[in-house]
Amino acid sequence: MGHMTTHRTPSAGTAAPPGTAAMSLTERQEERRRRILQATARLAGRGGYDAVQMREVAESAGVALGTLYRYFPSKVHLLVATMQDQLEQLHATLRKRPPTEEDPAARVAQTLMRAFRAMQREPHLADAMVRALTFADRSVSAEVDAVSRLTTAIILDAMGLTGPPGAEQLSAVRVIEHTWHSALITWLSGRASIAQVKIDIETVCRLITR
Amino acid sequence: MGHMTTHRTPSAGTAAPPGTAAMSLTERQEERRRRILQATARLAGRGGYDAVQMREVAESAGVALGTLYRYFPSKVHLLVATMQDQLEQLHATLRKRPPTEEDPAARVAQTLMRAFRAMQREPHLADAMVRALTFADRSVSAEVDAVSRLTTAIILDAMGLTGPPGAEQLSAVRVIEHTWHSALITWLSGRASIAQVKIDIETVCRLITR
DNA sequence: CGCTAATCTAGAACAAGTTTCAGACTGGGT
DNA sequence: ACCCAGTCTGAAACTTGTTCTAGATTAGCG
Numbered sequence: 001m002g003h004m005t006t007h008r009t010p011s012a013g014t015a016a017p018p019g020t021a022a023m024s025l026t027e028r029q030e031e032r033r034r035r036i037l038q039a040t041a042r043l044a045g046r047g048g049y050d051a052v053q054m055r056e057v058a059e060s061a062g063v064a065l066g067t068l069y070r071y072f073p074s075k076v077h078l079l080v081a082t083m084q085d086q087l088e089q090l091h092a093t094l095r096k097r098p099p100t101e102e103d104p105a106a107r108v109a110q111t112l113m114r115a116f117r118a119m120q121r122e123p124h125l126a127d128a129m130v131r132a133l134t135f136a137d138r139s140v141s142a143e144v145d146a147v148s149r150l151t152t153a154i155i156l157d158a159m160g161l162t163g164p165p166g167a168e169q170l171s172a173v174r175v176i177e178h179t180w181h182s183a184l185i186t187w188l189s190g191r192a193s194i195a196q197v198k199i200d201i202e203t204v205c206r207l208i209t210r
Numbered sequence: 211m212g213h214m215t216t217h218r219t220p221s222a223g224t225a226a227p228p229g230t231a232a233m234s235l236t237e238r239q240e241e242r243r244r245r246i247l248q249a250t251a252r253l254a255g256r257g258g259y260d261a262v263q264m265r266e267v268a269e270s271a272g273v274a275l276g277t278l279y280r281y282f283p284s285k286v287h288l289l290v291a292t293m294q295d296q297l298e299q300l301h302a303t304l305r306k307r308p309p310t311e312e313d314p315a316a317r318v319a320q321t322l323m324r325a326f327r328a329m330q331r332e333p334h335l336a337d338a339m340v341r342a343l344t345f346a347d348r349s350v351s352a353e354v355d356a357v358s359r360l361t362t363a364i365i366l367d368a369m370g371l372t373g374p375p376g377a378e379q380l381s382a383v384r385v386i387e388h389t390w391h392s393a394l395i396t397w398l399s400g401r402a403s404i405a406q407v408k409i410d411i412e413t414v415c416r417l418i419t420r
Numbered sequence: 421c422g423c424t425a426a427t428c429t430a431g432a433a434c435a436a437g438t439t440t441c442a443g444a445c446t447g448g449g450t
Numbered sequence: 451a452c453c454c455a456g457t458c459t460g461a462a463a464c465t466t467g468t469t470c471t472a473g474a475t476t477a478g479c480g
């Protein structure tokens with residue numbers, strides 16, 4: 001793997017690269033970005049992390065390798081962006097059908113297990129995204145943070161709070177998030193069964209009720 | 211990165227490679243293994259994951275590249291083995307000075323924060339080991355499992371149980387472990403402060419007391 | 421000691437992530 | 451219509467993990 005530590009110079013005479021903040025992309029750029037993310041998800045769907053090869057993604061998206069790197073400065077960035085994309089879809093889906101349980105803890109557990117089943121449908125894709133997420137170094141902080149905020153939003157939504165969350169609840173949510181990621185990883189690497197993940201999720205959700 | 215998916219053939223006409231189970235290593239082999247782990251920890255100490263380059267490890271350990279790969283079939287195997295090594299030392303240290311608190315939850319939190327401070331002393335080393343641990347795929351299951359068992363043992367020790375742990379306690383311990391790993395990662399990638407990690411640890415430890 | 425299988429070494433070769441570069445292309449402003 | 455800055459392309463180069471090979475070395479054994 002190339003210099004993972006060397007960072008792309010912000011291209012002296014060059015404007016900010018696409019993907020940076022609210023930089024309105026051209027129609028065609030928007031489209032390219034979408035094609036890239038689609039190709040990534042498709043490749044990840046077969047074969048997981050290793051099957052996402054930058055050259056293949058580029059070719060499959062009909063884009064030059066250099067362009068791919070302009071949009072996503074590394075494989076990890078690419079996969080984290082893919083996760084963000086997928087999470088947004090999931091969030092939308094979940095909004096349409098909120099959890100049915102009464103108890104907040106149960107609602108969160110139900111929601112997370114739903115998310116988990118979504119992962120089960122595409123275990124390779126899940127593998128690619130989650131591995132990238134936890135492998136990410138500081139240079140991907142911002143993007144990982146975005147994913148984290150999304151996850152937090154999903155959990156808070158599931159809790160169905162009336163008022164703003166308290167500090168205790170926020171730390172409980174963080175711990176739930178930790179557990180969710182880590183449990184996912186142990187399942188993906190075949191070290192825990194689905195039943196065990198379910199138990200862990202339910203266990204940690206008890207923190208919500210104090 | 212090379213073929214992470216292609217696996218080494220078990221070397222038809224060759225006995226099991228060193229590192230396999232209870233395969234008594236020669237004096238010199240034991241020594242080589244130790245030199246490799248030392249070199250790894252040293253390199254990881256500066257620079258973290260990226261600074262651990264297989265050629266450098268080999269050279270620094272005074273061993274041929276092929277030999278390094280015979281002892282540890284991949285960079286991830288190598289770093290997970292390093293983590294196992296370090297954890298064993300930590301466990302020994304902790305045994306000598308058990309936590310002082312009364313409450314089991316507090317004892318565990320205290321112990322984990324102690325471990326955390328050990329990590330703070332060598333953040334780059336921690337980075338390398340933890341990243342490897344969560345990046346590990348199925349081919350490293352066994353080794354990762356060993357690390358997991360060690361961690362579990364440390365936590366159970368800290369709890370200072372009189373009898374064997376109950377099922378609920380075991381799942382609480384698993385959740386604590388999840389939180390521990392994940393919180394460590396967010397800290398290492400600069401997305402959480404030490405104070406936040408402390409809060410998260412203390413929060414999750416409340417699960418012990420039901 | 422002398423043999424044989426396993427192990428070790430040096431080094432080349434290969435794979436995939438990343439960088440770089442020269443030239444073609446595009447969009448907007450004049 | 452023309453020009454400029456910024457983009458995109460295609461291809462080669464470079465880095466580092468991993469594999470392979472041919473020839474030394476070593477460990478155990480008769």
